Amino acid sequence: MTRMNDMTLETERGTDQRDSGADFDNLKQSFSQLRSDINQLLHSAAGAGRSGAHAVADQVKDRAARAKDEASRHITDLSTKAKRAAGAIEDRINDRPVTSTIVGFGLGYIVARMMMRR
16 A cells, blocks of 8 residues: 555656646747737837837737736746645655655765765
């Protein structure tokens, strides 16, 4: 049963990392698209009259608001996945406190040795 839980946690962790990476890539793509849209709108606004410039400014504001909403959604998704991953790690530590303590000391020792070399 414990072996099955370990495999489930590993699968969830791997899925969360892939999903987080995909969300981050989507976020980067959204910002790139926003940057492209803004540049396109600014170039078209240069030749437009005053009233046209106001219309373009409104379009820029609308697109910026949509990009902001999408970025907020992605950040919320990433935050949720990070909390879920932290909960899975916490459960694993609670399931094996002695092993977790030994691993913690081991990692601390390795980091301390690395810091002493510098």
